[in-house]
Amino acid sequence: MRTVIVTGGAGFIGSNFVHSALKQTNWRLIVIDKLTYAGSLLNLHDVEHDPRYSFVHADIGDQAAMAEALERWHPDIIVNFAAETHVDRSIDGPHNFLAANVMGTFGLLEATRHYWSKLEPMRRKSFRYLQISTDEVYGSLGDAGFFNEDSRYAPNSPYAASKASADHFVRAYHETFGLPTLISHCSNNYGFYQFPEKLIPLAISNAIAGKPLPIYGDGLNVRDWVFVGDHCDAILTILERGRAGDQYIVGGRSERTNLEVVNGVCAALEELLPADSNVALAANRYESYRDLIKMVPDRPGHDRRYAVDCSRIERDLGWTSRISFEMGLGMTVSWYLLNRRWCQAIQQGHYNGERLGLQSAVPR
Template sequence: MLTILVTGGAGFIGSNFVRLVLGKRDWRVVVIDKLTYAGSLLNLREVEDDPRYSFIQADIADHAAVSEAFDRWQPDMIVNFAAETHVDRSIDGPRNFLTTNAIGTFELLEVTRQYWSRLELSRRRNFRFMQISTDEVYGSLGDTGFFKEDSRYAPNSPYAASKASADHFVRSYNKTYGMPTLISHCSNNYGFNQYPEKLIPLTISKALASESIPIYGDGQNVRDWVFVADHCEAILAILARGRVGEQYNVGAKCERTNLEVVSEVCTALEELMPAEHNNALLATRCKSYRDLITLVPDRPGHDRRYAIDCSRIERELGWTSRISFEMGLRVTARWYLLNRSWSQSVKQGRYDGRRLGLTVVAPRGKERARTGTA
């Protein structure tokens, strides 16, 4: 039985990946997660009784703890999801992003290199280290064009910069030491178990509570959206057939402005829980969820547009997204409606829905704060 070690496996994409692997592969899955605010064992409750699943609470920056996990479980593959991911939080506190995303990845690479170098030849050849990255490392696009695997790195937020740094370390370990690495850059994910600070679950939460739904700037910033299950299938394809040392872009060719996304969430909620049945909304005298949409001052360094060219993974690995945005959004909204207790549990004492990333240092060194709700 092959063993895959999944770091950050209690987070949003990681937990969806763990459930997919245990459902489709006869592999042993070992999860390492620090369990920060966005990671929760509630995300893994469906697999906690599977004898092939094991969990270790540890920080990937803890060299000794990760080394102990490698020695015990002797993994055949590593998939690194562990990361701080919220751009607004990176504006408020970039240090945590450097520590986890860059230094943590470095420590994980070092443990992996030392372990991999001791393996017998056949296991060394078949071993894989996969870094889960983001399209944000490429910066911002204009009205046309797409991010390709050879697009230059131009990160504009501390989050993106920390992920770019991690990518460069991963690539260097392949080029310098010959370690069999892979990197994926995915567009915006949505789906089950996403922490309620992100756009889609935050919109659902705000709408159900009849609170103002904030959209940054003019609402015309564009993102390419992919359902999380499609992304996880892409990761499996890259692990199985990806060329060592390469990187693959993952997207669904589904560009939407933020205003369009929020409007479509409101449409899905109208179908699942009509406004006329929401007492909280009726109390505000709003006639629809769309009435709650509010434009607020923009985020500092807000990239205007992301769009992914995923032709390489389609051509070389035969992967393509299968779930349309309309279908994925509807099942996502339905999941959050049925799992409102989950949202409350993971937020309790950690996140109260307020907007983050408001404070900016002005050019003359004077600090100013932008107001708004989120």
């Protein structure tokens, strides 16, 4: 039985990974999480009685706490999901992203390096550290082309810059110290347990409540979307078959404009909760969910297009996404409809659906 430390395992992608790994492997999973606004034990309530699951409340930037956890649990694998992730929040408060994403990763790497160096040779060789990164480190694309593992880094937001810096530290620890690291760059994730500040869960929550559905700028910014369950399967594949020192891009080959995404949410809701049966819409005299769409001022430095080429992970490791965007979106909308209490509980005291990312913007 392998022991896997999952940092940030109470967050969106991390908690989905914990659920997937417990179902698909016999691994023992140790979740380490600081439990910030977007990380909650509510996301792990389904596994809290599994004897293979344990939780540690700690900050990955606390090297002493990380060293203690490593010595206690003796992991074979570390998967680092821990990060501040919302671009809008990085515009309002870049320091939190520097602290969590850069210094946090550095603290975890230092503790991991010292732990790993003391392992017996066979365990040192099989040990893996996987950094979960993003396609946003590559910047913005025009109408054509795709990011791949050889694309140059050109981050445009404080969030992307912090993730890029963390990636460079991970690569340096492999090249300098020999730490067997891996890096994965995923495109936009969607699915269950995503904090309702992001585009899809915010659109779902607002639409159910009959509130406006804000879309930045002209709504034509493009992202590739991957269902979080597919992404978790990719992570398991990378851990099983990935080569130390390599990077892998993970995507769903599902490019959509933001306007198309929100229209898709409206269409899925119309099937599952028809507008004429939604009292919140009727109270505000709306006839359809699409009537709620509202164009708002664009985000500062908003990247125009992300698109990724997943050929390496498909060719070398045999992974490919299975869930189409339409299928995954329907599953996601259904989940949020069935888990409205979770939405209310996780937002309480943290977020009221307000617009973020404009307070620090300076006109050019």
